[in-house]
Amino acid sequence: MKISIERAALLKAVSQAQSVVERRNTIPILANVLIEAEGSTVSFRATDLDIEVVDKAPAQVERAGATTVSAVMLHEIVRKLPDGSLVQLSDDAAAGRLSVMAGRSSFNLATLPREDFPVMASSEYTxxxxxxxxxxxxxxxxxxxxxxxxxxxxxxxxxxxxxxxxxxxxxxxxxxxxxxxxxxxxxxxxxxxxxxxxxxxxxxxxxxxxxxxxxxxxxxxxxxxxxxxxxxxxxxxxxxxxxxxxxxxxxxVIPMGNTRRLEVDAAEFAKAVDRVATVSSERSRAVKLSLDEDRLVLSVNAPDAGAAEEELAVAYGDERLEIGFNAKYLLEIASQVDRENAVFLFNSSGDPTLMREGNDTSAVYVVMPMRV
CATH class of the missing domain: 3.10.150.10 (DNA Polymerase III, subunit A, domain 2)
Incomplete structure (x- = not known):
């Protein structure tokens, strides 16, 4: 096999392949990427036996063929080559080597036979x-x-x-x-x-x-x-x-009867949770939400670290409610909101809470409360 390929195209293909490869494995061939050159394309195939990725890239193929080489090593070499360079790959099957050349740089890498490379069994897709x-x-x-x-x-x-x-x-x-x-x-x-x-x-x-x-x-x-x-x-x-x-x-587990409705600016809510959670204990990460008419107070009380409190103006018209959550879970859910407002629907302090993005019902999130 002997090919010439643009560095950018090679880097894109190899980086996809090397991320699939398991760093620690007992089967040496699984650390390798299978390079197959034919016609005017070259394909790079990598697998960990559960996932297989094949990335095709255009190349000048002087001599068709196939070989396998360390995916991580090849990726590191290509990553460090100058932008815009033309990379030449040629293998010597008898010596078990692949040469990588670009400008004045040249590398000689150990290869393993392509016959040893496992190909994922094809499936009948329904x-x-x-x-x-x-x-x-x-x-x-x-x-x-x-x-x-x-x-x-x-x-x-x-x-x-x-x-x-x-x-x-x-x-x-x-x-x-x-x-x-x-x-x-x-x-x-x-x-x-x-x-x-x-x-x-x-x-x-x-x-x-x-x-x-x-x-x-x-x-x-x-x-x-x-x-x-x-x-x-x-x-x-x-x-x-x-x-x-x-x-x-x-x-x-998706609650249907939650009627207490809180509407809040998603970005402001996320920032406030993040701020008060700074003093929460690493283990529980608990944040308390105290709801009253059009008012939300976020608070944390961690005996070892201190206490924090922040008030937000919100749209809430139901009876008073106090409920606790893991701050990490609240932040992750709030960060999914693409719209301006997040809508929370509560039942009681011990029941799962529902969250939506404004009036959009195509995305629904549920978070379990915790005792605070």
Whole structure:
């Protein structure tokens, strides 16, 4: 194999590949990226056996072929090469080496045979549809903060993507929860997504997917089966196994009868919570909300560190209420609000609280209170 490729194109492709590779693994080939050159394109494939990413880039191919080389090492080299340089890659299969040349720099890297590289088994996808990158970005970005990090509840370690009945008809829905807070985000159901099985997309896949969704208007081809999910643009294909488990019935924890309504400027609320939480104890991070007519007092009382209080003008017309929350959870939920106002719906100090973005019902958040 012998190719010439622009540094910018090479860096983009290799950085996507090296982020999938596991830093610590017992199988040496999994630290490598598979480089395949043919026609006028070169593809870079990386996998950790659960996720596989393939990134194609245009190149001048003098000699077709394939080899594998350390993904992290190649990424570091390309990252440090001068902007605008033309990079030449050529492999010597007999010596087990790949040479990387750009300007006056040259590197010689150890390779492993391409035959040893594992390729993810293809799957029969039961649903294929296209969605705009901006739509998928909103679904996953607004829900991923609530993914559980508790390994024992593995079925909560991802975002549950499925077809549901939303306020305005059939919806493509993403839900994540860790038992303390929940995010439920809806988008109009794309054509062809009707028969899609519900799948739990793992956290690492959600983070890798974010790199495909830069251009909001780009069309992303989505394919879903019971065991795998694939997201593809003309240049990049991301294939992932889904979490083998049953997502709990989240509809049971979304309160329906919360009538005490608080409307507050989302940005001001987030800043105030952040300020008073400065003195909260690291362990509990508890913040108390005291609500009275058109008045909200946020307070923290941490015997070891001190106390803090801040008052906000809000729209609230119900009876007096005192309720406590983990400040981190409140901040994460408030930071999801794109609109000016956040609407909180309370029942009592011991019941889950519902939060929406203004009058928009396509994004719903639930947070459990805590004793303060």
């Amino acid at each position: 649903a294929n549809f296209a969605a705009k990158a901006g739509v998928l970005k909103r679904l996953f970005d607004k829900s991923k903060f609530a993914i559980s990090t508790e390994e024992t509840r593995y079925y909560l370690n991802g975002v549950y993507m499925h077809v549901a009945t939303g306020e305005d008809g059939p919806a493509l829905r993403c839900v994540a929860t860790d038992g303390h807070r929940l995010a439920r985000i809806d988008a109009v159901l794309p054509e062809g997504a009707n028969g899609m099985p519900g799948v739990i997309v793992p956290r690492k896949t959600v983070n890798e997917l974010r790199k495909l969704l830069d251009d909001d208007e780009a069309q992303i081809a989505v394919s879903v089966s019971e065991t795998k999910v694939r997201f593809a643009t003309p240049e990049i294909t991301l294939t992932s196994k889904v979490i083998d488990g049953t997502f709990p019935d989240y509809t049971r």
